[in-house]
Amino acid sequence: MFVDSHCHINFEGLADRLPQVLENMREQSVTHALCVSVDLETLPSVLDIASRYENVYASVGVHPDHEDVQEPSVADLVELAKHPKVVAIGETGLDYFRLGERTIDDMEWQRERFRVHIRAAHATGKPLIVHTRAASEDTLRIMEEERAGEPGGVMHCFTEPWAIAERAIAQNFFISLSGIVTF
Numbered sequence: 001m002f003v004d005s006h007c008h009i010n011f012e013g014l015a016d017r018l019p020q021v022l023e024n025m026r027e028q029s030v031t032h033a034l035c036v037s038v039d040l041e042t043l044p045s046v047l048d049i050a051s052r053y054e055n056v057y058a059s060v061g062v063h064p065d066h067e068d069v070q071e072p073s074v075a076d077l078v079e080l081a082k083h084p085k086v087v088a089i090g091e092t093g094l095d096y097f098r099l100g101e102r103t104i105d106d107m108e109w110q111r112e113r114f115r116v117h118i119r120a121a122h123a124t125g126k127p128l129i130v131h132t133r134a135a136s137e138d139t140l141r142i143m144e145e146e147r148a149g150e151p152g153g154v155m156h157c158f159t160e161p162w163a164i165a166e167r168a169i170a171q172n173f174f175i176s177l178s179g180i181v182t183f
């Protein structure tokens with residue numbers, strides 16, 4: 001038995017052949033999957049799949065890379081997390097990889113959004129799905145300041161050095177390694 005703890009099967013290219021995707025899962029002994037939310041605009045498609053398939057679960061959150069989307073409040077996330085299939089808050093975190101013309105100072109909106117998600121995780125008691133890219137110091141600092149270790153959660157697609165992993169593990173987080181660690 002395997003659990004896919006991070007998939008986006010509501011995305012184009014997967015959603016349009018979902019029965020086949022779920023059949024492939026079964027053949028590979030993947031018994032459960034967590035379909036991870038990236039913004040509130042597409043959350044209904046995540047919840048729809050989770051509602052239709054008993055072994056698919058959902059999270060609620062807005063990805064740090066998603067700009068010009070609806071900005072969630074703590075209350076919004078808490079309300080949406082009441083859906084019976086929602087088991088986590090995220091994906092959230094920080095991503096400074098695509099700064100473009102901007103500086104890290106300009107990314108306060110991302111840090112604020114991350115804090116909102118951590119507060120929602122506290123309020124719901126649900127674990128966090130944390131995305132961090134080129135931003136590990138700020139990610140860990142905010143996790144420490146907001147006591148993210150109390151809900152705990154997972155650092156997904158982790159590609160940081162061991163010292164960073166140790167600090168996340170010390171805060172009650174799991175580390176997830178995916179294919180991108182080989183890039």
Ligand SMILES: [Zn+2]
Pocket residue numbers: 006008036091
């Ligand atoms: Zn993801």
Ligand SMILES: [Zn+2]
Pocket residue numbers: 091131156157
């Ligand atoms: Zn991610």
